[in-house]
Amino acid sequence: MILEVRDLAVRFGGVTAVGGVSFGVAAGTVTSLIGPNGAGKTTAFNVITGFQRPTAGGVMHDGTTITGWRPHRIAARGLVRTFQKTSLFPGLSVHENVLTGLHLRGRVGFVAALLRRGRVGAEERALDDEAERVIGFVGLGARRETLASALPYGEQRLLELAVALAARPRLLLLDEPGSGMTISEKSALAALIQRVRDDGITVFLVEHDMRLVMGISDRVLVLNYGRLIADGSVTEVQRDPEVIRAYLGTGATRERA
Amino acid sequence: MRRSGSRIVVAASLVAAATAPAWVWNPYHLHTLIMAGIFAVLALSLNLLLGYTGQLSLGHAAFFGIGAYASGLLTVKLEWSPWIGLVVAIALPALAGWVIGRLALKIRGAYFVLLTISFAGVVSLVSVNWMELTNGPLGLPGVPPLELALPWLGEVSLRTKSAYYYVVVAAVALCYLVCLGLVRSRVGRALVALRENETLAESVGINVTHYLVLATVVSAAMAGLGGGLYAHYTRFVSPEVFLFTYTVTMVIMVVAGGKGTLAGPVLGAVLFTALPEVLRAATSWQWQMLLYGVLLVIVLFFLPQGIVPAVQRRR
Numbered sequence: 001m002i003l004e005v006r007d008l009a010v011r012f013g014g015v016t017a018v019g020g021v022s023f024g025v026a027a028g029t030v031t032s033l034i035g036p037n038g039a040g041k042t043t044a045f046n047v048i049t050g051f052q053r054p055t056a057g058g059v060m061h062d063g064t065t066i067t068g069w070r071p072h073r074i075a076a077r078g079l080v081r082t083f084q085k086t087s088l089f090p091g092l093s094v095h096e097n098v099l100t101g102l103h104l105r106g107r108v109g110f111v112a113a114l115l116r117r118g119r120v121g122a123e124e125r126a127l128d129d130e131a132e133r134v135i136g137f138v139g140l141g142a143r144r145e146t147l148a149s150a151l152p153y154g155e156q157r158l159l160e161l162a163v164a165l166a167a168r169p170r171l172l173l174l175d176e177p178g179s180g181m182t183i184s185e186k187s188a189l190a191a192l193i194q195r196v197r198d199d200g201i202t203v204f205l206v207e208h209d210m211r212l213v214m215g216i217s218d219r220v221l222v223l224n225y226g227r228l229i230a231d232g233s234v235t236e237v238q239r240d241p242e243v244i245r246a247y248l249g250t251g252a253t254r255e256r257a
Numbered sequence: 258m259r260r261s262g263s264r265i266v267v268a269a270s271l272v273a274a275a276t277a278p279a280w281v282w283n284p285y286h287l288h289t290l291i292m293a294g295i296f297a298v299l300a301l302s303l304n305l306l307l308g309y310t311g312q313l314s315l316g317h318a319a320f321f322g323i324g325a326y327a328s329g330l331l332t333v334k335l336e337w338s339p340w341i342g343l344v345v346a347i348a349l350p351a352l353a354g355w356v357i358g359r360l361a362l363k364i365r366g367a368y369f370v371l372l373t374i375s376f377a378g379v380v381s382l383v384s385v386n387w388m389e390l391t392n393g394p395l396g397l398p399g400v401p402p403l404e405l406a407l408p409w410l411g412e413v414s415l416r417t418k419s420a421y422y423y424v425v426v427a428a429v430a431l432c433y434l435v436c437l438g439l440v441r442s443r444v445g446r447a448l449v450a451l452r453e454n455e456t457l458a459e460s461v462g463i464n465v466t467h468y469l470v471l472a473t474v475v476s477a478a479m480a481g482l483g484g485g486l487y488a489h490y491t492r493f494v495s496p497e498v499f500l501f502t503y504t505v506t507m508v509i510m511v512v513a514g515g516k517g518t519l520a521g522p523v524l525g526a527v528l529f530t531a532l533p534e535v536l537r538a539a540t541s542w543q544w545q546m547l548l549y550g551v552l553l554v555i556v557l558f559f560l561p562q563g564i565v566p567a568v569q570r571r572r
Contacts, residue, residue, distance in 0.1 A: 049460060075462035083460075089453035100450045104462040106443035110471055113442040114435060120442045127443070167461040 002027040002171050002202050003048065003079075008057035010043050010226075017043040019226040020057065025171065030193060030203040032213045035223035036246060041206045042084055044223070045175050049081045050074040061171070076104055078170030082160045082177060084206075090149035094140055094159055097148050098131040101166030105130065131166065138162040138192065154185040161192070171202045178209050190216050214238070222246070263568065267520075274426060278419030287418045291490060293530035294425035295483050299503075300510040300522030301432045302479035307508070308516035309445065310472045311452030312361075312369045316377030317507055320350040320477040322498035323380060324484025326391065329400045329494035339403045339489050346485030347478045353380075354477025358470030365455070381499035396495030400488050421490055428486055429523065432479050436519055439475070448472055449517075513556050515563030524564060 001024035010018040018040040025031045033041050046052035048059050050071040058067040066074055089097050106127060108120050135141055138158045143151060148159055157177060164172060174193070178186045186209060193216055197203050207213050213220065213234075220237040222230035224246040230237050237243055281287045299321060306312050327349045328342030357376060361369050384391050391397065403415040403424060415421050439445045447468045450458035459465055488494045506529065514525025532552065536545045560567040 051456070051460075070464075071459040072462050072464045075460055080462075081460050083457070087454060087457045089450060089457065091453055092449070096446070100446045100453075100458070100463075101461045103443055103447060103450070108442050108444065110439070110444060110475075113444045114438040117438065120438075124442070163457070163461060 001025060002062060003204065004060040005044070005048065006058050006060070008044065008047060008059070009055045010040070010047060010052065011055045016226050018047070018054075018223075021223070021226070021228045022057075023221050023228060023231060025202060025204050026219070027202050028197070028200065029218040030197050030205060030216050031219045031221065032205045032207060032217040033221045033223060034207065034210075034213055038225075039223040040226040041223055042175055045081060045173055045206060048074075049079060049173060075167055078168065079173065080164045080167040080169035080171075081173035082164050082175055084175040084179070086153070086156050086160065088148040088156060088159055088163065091147065093145050093147055094135060094151070094162075095131055095144045097159055098134050098162050098166050099127055101134075101163035102127050102130055104167050134162050134166050137165065137195075139188075154181050157181060157185075157189075158192075161189075165196070165201075169201055171204060172196060173204045173206075175206045176208060177205070178207055178212050186212055278422050284418055287422060289530060289534050291418065291422050291425050293527045294422070294429050295487050295490070296506065296510060296530050297429045297523045297526035298425075298432050298483040298486065299480055299507045300514065300526045301429070301436055302476045302483065303507045304511045304516055304518075304522040305436060305439070305448075305472055305476040305479070307511055308518070308521070309440070309448040309452060310469055312365065312469070312472075313508070314373040314473075314476070315370050315501075315504055315508075316373030316375070317476075317480055318499050318501065318503035319373075319377035319380045320354060320480035321484040321487070321503060322377075322384065322496075323350045323353055324481030325488040325494045325498045326384060326397070326484075327481070328485040329397045329488040330390070332401050332489075333397055333399055339401055342489070343403075343482065343485040346481045346488070348481075350481030350484070351474050351478035354473040354475075355470060357477070358473035361469060361473070362466055377499060377501075377504070381496060384496040384499060391496070394496055396493055396497075398493050400492045400494060402492065403489050425486060425490075428482060432482070433519065433523065435475065435479070440519065444468070444471070452517075509553060511563075513553065513560075513563055515565030515567075518563070518565045518569075521563050521565040528564075 003025040005024070006022050008018055008021045009016070021044065033044065035041055043052060047054045050066070050069050050073070053068055058065055060066065061077055061079060066077065089100055092100065106123055108123050112119055135144060138161055140155060140158055140162060143155060148156065151159060157180070161177060178189050181189060190212055193203055193205070205213070205217070217234055220230070220232065220234055221228060222237060222243050229242045229246060230240045277290055278287060281290065299317070303314065303317050306314050324346035328339065328346040331337040331345055332339050332342045357373065361372060364372055385393055405413040405415055407413055415424055439448070447458070447463045450463050451465050451468055455465055484498060487498070510525030510529050511522050513529065514523070515521025533545065533549060536548050540548060556564070
């Protein structure tokens with residue numbers, strides 16, 4: 001397991017967002033976390049990536065407890081996320097966005113930036129090449145100089161993916177990467193996610209689009225009201241009665257109505 | 258065409274700046290240029306925070322004033338060399354900047370503004386009320402000028418305006434190169450990332466606190482250098498160095514010149530040091546500040562990004 005979450009609980013005052021959840025993500029897989037709105041998926045992501053402190057429980061990455069670490073330290077370990085609401089560096093070009101994402105691959109610090117311009121030049125060239133490769137990978141080569149804020153929505157989401165990939169993740173956490181995309185954009189995204197996994201990056205995905213989830217997931221976790229109600233392969237989860245109840249409501253209620 | 262045109266303008270400005278004492282005969286004009294240079298250092302300093310990390314420091318005069326007092330006190334009371342005074346004028350504000358940066362750990366936007374204003378207020382009160390140290394409102398007269406000991410020529414005084422002009426130009430060049438070096442590296446990108454989207458910056462591994470502290474320290478050190486240069490130029494330091502006007506003037510220079518650009522603060526400093534003097538000569542004092550305000554509004558109305566970005570866009 002590249003990621004293990006144990007008895008994770010997050011409470012905001014009296015509201016329980018996540019109530020004692022344990023699961024693991026196996027290395028080299030695409031694992032999806034699904035569930036109705038408000039099930040606690042994004043909260044779980046926030047805790048794993050250090051943006052939210054849990055009320056109880058812990059997160060382990062490769063056997064090291066990372067609970068409560070600051071986000072940049074978690075990113076440096078290779079856990080990199082994207083956000084549910086589009087999150088880019090809006091005033092920078094596509095190229096600059098990806099270069100900024102490459103921060104962890106650079107070494108130059110304050111002193112070198114001022115005194116070792118030769119080293120800076122070499123690093124900048126290497127990062128430029130790497131940025132080019134990442135931009136090509138997500139297929140934004142033609143948009144290199146476009147401002148992030150000027151991109152159409154679907155391409156903004158691809159750029160988010162590119163920025164995250166630039167940070168060289170070992171575990172990539174995607175929070176609803178397909179939301180707002182057209183059907184063709186979504187199928188391109190699905191292919192892209194599979195290529196990411198084939199490159200050896202484990203993908204952990206929160207997504208609402210069932211076609212996308214069922215098409216690419218090796219394993220599916222289902223959250224409902226802050227509890228894990230199912231954990232298994234796509235076919236197992238699809239047949240699980242509790243999952244069906246969570247998504248469609250119970251038959252009895254409908255009969256009465 | 259446009260690109261080569263702007264190159265010619267930049268080259269001509271550099272030549273003009275390098276030769277100014279040779280053809281600016283009026284000492285008052287040379288004085289204005291020296292002040293423009295000191296303000297260019299201050300504007301470059303403020304721009305590092307405001308333009309790149311996006312944090313507005315409205316207490317920047319505090320770093321300027323601490324620099325001025327540090328160098329002034331060491332040279333007047335302890336009779337240290339003004340050069341050591343200048344070094345301390347850089348180091349002490351840098352230390353203050355480090356404290357501010359650490360305090361601002363989770364403070365951004367309006368709260369960062371308030372923190373910096375309060376800091377400036379406190380330092381200003383100390384300068385007025387700690388009579389034994391600072392002489393209070395009477396100020397600190399008799400700050401020695403800079404002298405340069407050259408191996409073969411002996412002592413060279415930098416007391417004359419034309420000599421001091423070059424000291425200031427060297428300081429502007431130094432600060433410009435520091436900004437340039439930072440901006441054109443991953444350090445500069447980390448600062449901009451903090452301005453553009455702090456959450457995303459953290460999630461790709463940028464230690465946002467580290468870079469905010471770094472920017473504040475470098476910015477404060479530069480402002481302190483400006484203060485030290487000011488003290489050894491006017492040869493007098495008083496609590497006036499903490500006036501809010503200094504901070505506002507820096508903000509005007511950075512915003513009108515073009516925040517987040519390297520040339521903008523320098524251009525802004527020259528224009529907005531010269532403008533009051535031009536207005537003073539052209540109109541009576543009643544109209545002077547009014548016209549200054551109107552011109553500022555016009556510039557910001559038509560060039561909201563500042564002058565330099567507007568010129569760059571037209572290329």
